[in-house]
Amino acid sequence: MQDIIDSSVVENENAARLTGLNRDYAALGDKLGRRGVSIDAIRDKVAAFGIAIPSWGVGTGGTRFARFPGPGEPRDIFDKIEDCAVIDQLTCATPRISLHIPWDKADPQALKEAASRFGLGFDAINSNTFQDQPGQRRSYKFGSLSHTDAATRQQAVEHNLECIEIGKAIGSKALTVWIGDGSNFPGQSDFARAFDRYLGSMKAVYAALPEDWRVFTEHKMYEPAFYSTVVQDWGTNYLIAKELGPKAYCLVDLGHHAPNVNIEMIVSRLIQFGKLGGFHFNDSKYGDDDLDAGSIDPYRLFLVFNELVEAERREAPGFQPAHMLDQSHNVTDPIESLMVSAGEVRRAYAQALLVDRQALAEAQEANDALMASEALKAAFRTDVEPILASARLKAGGAVDPVAAYRASGYRRKVAEKRPATEGSGGGIV
Numbered sequence: 001m002q003d004i005i006d007s008s009v010v011e012n013e014n015a016a017r018l019t020g021l022n023r024d025y026a027a028l029g030d031k032l033g034r035r036g037v038s039i040d041a042i043r044d045k046v047a048a049f050g051i052a053i054p055s056w057g058v059g060t061g062g063t064r065f066a067r068f069p070g071p072g073e074p075r076d077i078f079d080k081i082e083d084c085a086v087i088d089q090l091t092c093a094t095p096r097i098s099l100h101i102p103w104d105k106a107d108p109q110a111l112k113e114a115a116s117r118f119g120l121g122f123d124a125i126n127s128n129t130f131q132d133q134p135g136q137r138r139s140y141k142f143g144s145l146s147h148t149d150a151a152t153r154q155q156a157v158e159h160n161l162e163c164i165e166i167g168k169a170i171g172s173k174a175l176t177v178w179i180g181d182g183s184n185f186p187g188q189s190d191f192a193r194a195f196d197r198y199l200g201s202m203k204a205v206y207a208a209l210p211e212d213w214r215v216f217t218e219h220k221m222y223e224p225a226f227y228s229t230v231v232q233d234w235g236t237n238y239l240i241a242k243e244l245g246p247k248a249y250c251l252v253d254l255g256h257h258a259p260n261v262n263i264e265m266i267v268s269r270l271i272q273f274g275k276l277g278g279f280h281f282n283d284s285k286y287g288d289d290d291l292d293a294g295s296i297d298p299y300r301l302f303l304v305f306n307e308l309v310e311a312e313r314r315e316a317p318g319f320q321p322a323h324m325l326d327q328s329h330n331v332t333d334p335i336e337s338l339m340v341s342a343g344e345v346r347r348a349y350a351q352a353l354l355v356d357r358q359a360l361a362e363a364q365e366a367n368d369a370l371m372a373s374e375a376l377k378a379a380f381r382t383d384v385e386p387i388l389a390s391a392r393l394k395a396g397g398a399v400d401p402v403a404a405y406r407a408s409g410y411r412r413k414v415a416e417k418r419p420a421t422e423g424s425g426g427g428i429v
């Protein structure tokens with residue numbers, strides 16, 4: 001397996017941090033040991049927790065106002081795969097890439113070879129019927145899978161079928177469908193008829209799924225349509241999964257909810273009824289998926305993971321969620337943001353593993369609200385960084401991925417061979 005960052009850079013950076021890490025790990029291990037928790041067992045679970053990188057995430061994102069690209073932007077999917085390989089080499093947390101079609105369209109064999117050089121595989125494949133592509137016969141301006149015109153719906157269905165074929169060739173096991181369909185004016189769209197048309201289209205997509213595949217539908221409350229969207233919330237998403245059948249699951253993008261919505265409770269409901277397919281992790285202050293995971297509300301991320309760990313512990317039927325980042329890196333180096341974000345997701349997982357579940361259950365049974373809350377807070381307050389760093393080090397990664405990345409000069413080196421990209425125009429990520 002090929003390394004992109006020179007291993008001597010990583011070794012030097014790690015050597016400078018090794019003594020401190022060992023002391024911190026021993027101190028935390030001692031503290032957890034007094035509670036009957038094995039730090040090594042927690043570290044091994046964290047080390048086995050993988051998060052997929054979306055191919056589009058390694059390019060600088062933007063808004064509809066502007067995009068400000070950085071140096072060395074990836075030119076194509078093969079550059080993106082190399083950037084993803086850097087992230088995985090240093091974090092040892094991101095072994096799979098999630099492709100987006102048609103943005104990443106290339107010879108499937110070449111894609112497989114490029115990824116496997118770095119020990120990477122492919123996660124869910126993403127279809128795109130929210131924008132028009134050059135030469136496309138029919139426009140998605142007024143929708144795709146729910147369009148009033150049958151031929152436009154058929155075109156959108158066929159695109160999803162093509163995504164499944166590409167996915168089969170590269171080893172994906174799931175299709176993620178997010179649509180931009182909706183309306184901007186009250187009365188513009190008949191809610192029920194649009195949803196009927198969407199379900200009809202998705203049934204045709206579902207019928208083409210291979211036996212061992214799953215389809216994830218992703219809800220979003222607004223944008224690009226600003227009055228209504230066809231798949232607006234988890235309730236509609238659940239109806240879709242129920243209508244389609246056992247291979248259909250709901251995908252929860254943390255940013256796609258109204259402010260203050262209790263997302264961890266949605267997660268619990270979907271787990272309880274066997275329809276949680278996976279996540280797009282990110283954070284948001286006002287709306288959508290613009291910010292890095294854990295950057296605004298790490299406690300909420302932890303509360304989501306509290307539900308996931310509980311489901312894992314009780315072996316909830318059908319519980320096999322996919323984990324992916326989906327965020328827009330507008331002002332940072334995307335590689336750095338993705339490394340830090342993968343760490344934040346693992347941090348929430350590690351903290352959730354530390355919840356004293358017996359104490360929590362007892363407090364719940366006794367209606368002791370304060371101690372129930374404290375059971376969660378005690379785990380959340382634990383600084384698990386030594387566990388995360390040790391998991392990376394043991395797997396051959398960097399104790400401090402951002403420091404190793406900066407020391408490597410990777411961005412400067414790729415900027416020499418990748419020409420600067422245009423900064424103007426809106427940036428969809």
Ligand SMILES: [Mn+2]
Binds near residue numbers: 218253280289326
């Ligand atoms: Mn998403």
